[in-house]
Amino acid sequence: MTLPKSPTSERAMQPLTRPHIVAAGLRLLEREGAAGLSMRKLAGELGKAPAAVYKHVSDKRELMSLLFDEVSRRIELPGPGDDPRTAIVAAAQSAHRVLEAHGWIATGMIDGPLLGVTSMRLSEFILDALVRKGMSDVQAARLQVAIWEYLVGHLVAARAGSPVMFPCSAAQDDAEDYPTVRRVAPLVAEMSDQERFDAGLRVLLDGVFTEAHTPHAPPGGAAAGEASSSVSRSAADVAG
Template identity: 30%
Template sequence: MNDSVRRRGRPARLSQDAILLVAQEIVEFGGIDALTMRAVAQRLSSSPMAIYRHVRDKDELLLLLLDRAAAALRRPELPADPRQRLVVLWRFLHDQLVANPWVVGVLAGGDLAGRSILWLVEEILQAFLACGLDAERAGAAYRAVWQYTVGVLTIRIAMARTASGLDRPSFQSEMIASVDPGQTPTIASFAGEWPHAWDNYEFGLNALLDGLIPRS
C-alpha cells in the first residue's frame, strides 16, 4: 500500500486524499463491486463513520475518483478536419479507458461522470456539429458512438477476466474450431482467426462515423 496512506502499521491521518488513494487501489484490483466504505475504513484502520465525515457515500467517492482520473489526462493534439478530430478524440477516450478498466464499470453502471472530462465531450460535440449535424443529431451521434465504445470495452474486460482464469482455450474458440464445414462453411473459414470486437475498434468507429456524418 502507498506509504502516504499507511506507514509502519500506524493508522494514517484521515483525509479525503488518503481515502481516495485507498479507494483507487480497491477498484483497480477488485473492481467497483469491491469498493465499500467499510473496505476503505478497514484499510485505513478507521471506522466507516469516520470515512463518511470526508465522503458522503459510495457514489460521491466514485465521482471523486472519476474526476481525479480525468484531471490527470493530457489532452491530445487535434487535427483541423472535424472528421479526423472525431477519430482522434474517440480513440483517445478508448485508449484511456483501456488503461483504466474500472472506469468502464462505473460509467456503464449509472449516470456518474467527472466534471474534468467535460472538455472531451465538448470537443466531440463541436466536431459533430462542424461535420454538418444539427444539435439533435450531434447528441444522438455522440450517444451512438459512446454506446459502441463502452460495449466494446465491456466485452473486452469480461473476456480478459474469463481468460485469465483459464488454462485452456475458451469455449467460444473451441466451438468455432469444431464446427462442421459442411453445415456452417463461412464460420469454419474463420476458425483460428475468429474476430473479436476489441481487435477492430477503429474499423467499427469509422463505419459508425461514415453512417452518422452526412456525405458532402
C-alpha cells in the same frame, strides 16, 4: 525516547479531504478490484473511522463516480484541427486505452452511470468539434451517443471475457450451414482487442459522415425541403 509513527497513525492525524479519499480509493481498486472496494475498507486505508469518510462521500456509488472522474483526466484530447473525424478517432482511441487499463470501470458501468465533471471532457470535445464544423446539434448528439455506447459496450464485453460476440468458431463442425461465418471467424479471431475497437470506430464514423452527405426529403413541402437542404449542406461541410 520517541517512537517513530507508523504510516497508519500518520494518515489518521492528517485532515481528511476528497483528494485523499480519491487517492486511497484508486489504490484499493488497483490492488483488490471493484469487489474489494467498500466504504469500510476505504476508511481503513485512510486510517479513519467510516463516519469521517461519509462526511465527504455519501456512498460507494458517489465514490465510484469520483474515481472514474479522476481516471478520465488521463484521456488525451488532440488540439483543434480541420478534420473533426481524425480528431474524434484520436480522442476515442485515447479514451479506450485509458478506461480499458482500469477494469473496474467496466464493472462499475454495468451497475449504472459513472458521472463526473471531468468525464464530460470527451463528450464536450466531440460535440464541439462537430458543431463548429457545421453539424446540427441533433446530428452531433446522435454521433456522440453512438460513440459513447460503442466504447462502453466494448469495455464491458472485454471485461466479461467475450471481446468478440462472434456466433461461432471455424472449428465447429456443426456450423456447416453457415459457410461464410466459418470462413470469416478466423479473421476476427486474429485481430487484437485494439484493432477490433479501431475498426468498429472507423466504420461507425464513416457511416455517420456518409449520412451527413445524404439529403433527406422531409414532410412539409418546399419550405421544409429547402430547410433540409440547408442543414445537409452544413453537415456536408464537416467532411469536406
